[in-house]
Amino acid sequence: MKVAVLGCGGMGAIHASVYASLANAQLTAVCDANSQLADAMAAQTGAIPYYSFSDMLNNAEFDAISIALPTYLHKEYTLQAAKARKHIICEKPIALTLEDAQEMMAICEENGVRLFVGHVVRFFPDYNHLKQTLDSGKLGRPGVAHASRIGGHPGSWFADESLSGGVIVDLMIHDLDFLRSCFGEVESLYALSAAKEGLDYALVTLRFENGAIANVEANWGYPGPFHTKAEIAGSAGIIRANSLKSSSLQLVKQGTNSDTTGTVVIPGSPGYRSPYELQLEHFIRCIEDGSEALVTAEDAYKALELALYARESAVTGKAVYLKGGNAQ
Amino acid sequence: MSQLKVGMISFAHEHAFSYLDALLSIPEVTIVGIADPVPARVAEATGKHNIAYYNDYHVLLEQPMDAVVICSENALHAEITIAAASKGIHVLCEKPLGISIDEMNQMVEACERNKVQLMTAFPCRYLAAVVQAKQTVDRGEIGEIVAIKGTNRGTAPSGWFVDRSLSGGGALLDHTVHVMDLMRWFTGSEPAQVYAYASTLFNDQLKVDDAGMIHVKFENGTFGVVDTSWSRKPPFPTWGDVTMEIIGTKGVLSVDSLAQVNEVYSQQDGLGQWNYWGDNMDLHLIRSFVEAIRSGTPVPITGLDGLRSAAVALAGYQSIQEGQPVKLNA
Known part of the structure; x- marks a missing residue:
């Protein structure tokens, strides 16, 4: 093609x-x-x-x-x-x-x-493994999850919320989409956020229709290496991922520092096929054979919807109920 | 004051054993007796250390003493604290301080009225990493605190802990208070608004919540979240954690206070385990209580501190009822 x-x-x-x-x-x-x-x-x-x-x-x-x-x-x-x-x-x-x-x-x-x-997080092998393990049933019923996405502020047009949507819409959306792929639809959410000079930080808690609770953290403004963390604790087990701990290759050179401010860091542990390669190959194959994609435009719409509700909650200070009502 | 005479009331909360060990290690402390309505709970300790045993704490309180350490069921903290205060005895009370705002106010007032000190047992303030983190924040190294993401995950307890009439609540009450106390201490600000989620998700048999996520906005604009869940159980290699990611305007400070572990893989244990080798926070908590009472200086963690952290958890339950954030009255 x-x-x-x-x-x-x-x-x-x-x-x-x-x-x-x-x-x-x-x-x-x-x-x-x-x-x-x-x-x-x-x-x-x-x-x-x-x-x-x-x-x-x-x-x-x-x-x-x-x-x-x-x-x-x-x-x-x-x-x-x-x-x-x-x-x-x-x-x-x-x-x-x-x-x-x-x-x-x-x-x-x-x-x-x-x-x-x-x-693309759907194509990251660590996140893929998280979801596979959850789906295998060996964690039991999902209870409480965490997901964090932490890095330097990318600056440029990202710094203008009217152009990028800010840290929730641009960065946290990865985890909102991933968690929705794990737990299904969200019943309600509550968000806290702060934007300061060089820092855009948000904490969003999602309550899913299946009962699971997830706290999602996104940080633009971390003066260290970009990293991601995730945990799912279930009634029968726990799975945890941490990109810093699972990074299988580290190079430290004299005369450099780890402050990534002003750059968009593309994460990745060494692998023979990058998540971006897996993703684009998958999309091209879907076009060729007409099959449904692993992550659809509808999923992307739903992730944006969650991100926008989270921003609304952060602004109003109220919990947002996605299907109306006010009871947990 | 030469020797400090200390009594212990109830070993319902197993922290009492650790506090006893700490008291025994301090030469300036004489333990006058242990009261517990369940003799079997304390028989080994009283026998081994030749400590007088009392079935009824009222009788213990008749003995001459300076201070008591209370590790009863949460629901009895108020009654015992007020009884001790009325005898002019200083109190170190296990957390949470109480199970209602009214009774905690009464505890604080009774101690003030009788001119005795009331300290809340928040040993996490004595974790070495927490102590250094506080100094780091106070030196301004991460600028102003913007937000704190905390966890105090643990393993589900049993017995009275999961009986609401004795515990006052589940994981949300049990595990909000430690990190909330640290958040108040670090930010120097009081919680103004609370919103929580809580459910029973890990063990259907429990009659109390075992999963919780509590959010707080402080008066100075900082905010925080704490995962209070009893989500740890074997084969997870340790009982739980106390962590804080402190986001500042000039940096991030990560506190994983119980990370000082060695990984142990033994056929004898069957499972990999994380064995903690860090300093004993309970020892330093007890020492600081003993020092304050002996020297007549204010205890470092007051009854009011205990009240304010417990109030956040109680407001969390209220927010679940109302489905929206609730305001706290400072």
């Missing part, structure tokens, strides 16, 4: 280099308004560089496109690509509002193209 990548920043570079190496994909074009970024990506992957999306749409040959633009641009370019009958793999979060997400899903359906959203 011929694919193109729109946006040659941090995530776009990952998409492009994965496509360049995937057996079921052929990267034909990369596009970025910043011509240096586009040229560099083209040089690295052998794809043709474009500096405007309309130019790429008119001249490049591709069936599917990765949209790796800042969140506030997702809808505009998804709509254009869908109308041009391109299947779309959009970075997370799907959009900044539920209305935008709905419109993106509707236009893709109208134009007969697939829409996937890069909730």
